[in-house]
Structure formats: C-alpha cells, structure tokens
Amino acid sequence: MMANDKIKIALLGAGGMGQGDVKDALLTGGVEIAATADICEFRLDKMRDMYPGIATTRDYREILSRK
Numbered sequence: 001m002m003a004n005d006k007i008k009i010a011l012l013g014a015g016g017m018g019q020g021d022v023k024d025a026l027l028t029g030g031v032e033i034a035a036t037a038d039i040c041e042f043r044l045d046k047m048r049d050m051y052p053g054i055a056t057t058r059d060y061r062e063i064l065s066r067k
Helices: 016-027 041-050 060-064
Strands: 007-012 031-037 055-057
Touching (some): 016 031, 016 041, 055 060
Parallel strands (some): 007 031, 031 055
C-alpha cells in the first residue's frame, strides 16, 4: 500500500460517539485520522494523546478549509 492509498478522515466533534466512529474506521484498514475539531479543549487533549501528530482545532472551519 502506498501513502496515497490511505483515506484520510477528520473528526468534527470528538465526544464519545465521534471517538468510537474513528476507532471503527481505523479498524477497517487503509484509513488514517488527520485532524479533529471540538470546542472542548480536554477532548482535543485526549485526541492528541491517542493520535500523536493529529491536527486539532476548536474551530471546525479550519479543518473544512484544508486541502
């Protein structure tokens, strides 16, 4: 599998259900979490701990504007 073969996803809303959805997506293989947005800083901290290097923001519009 080449680097471009992975599907990159972003999570908007890193609560319990969103985190569960990300875990399920990653289990399918060929998926990578690239970014997440949430208004709660403690949820962003948790996502940074779980997925080092992930882009995080409190403003979802920053993620939607990324290429």
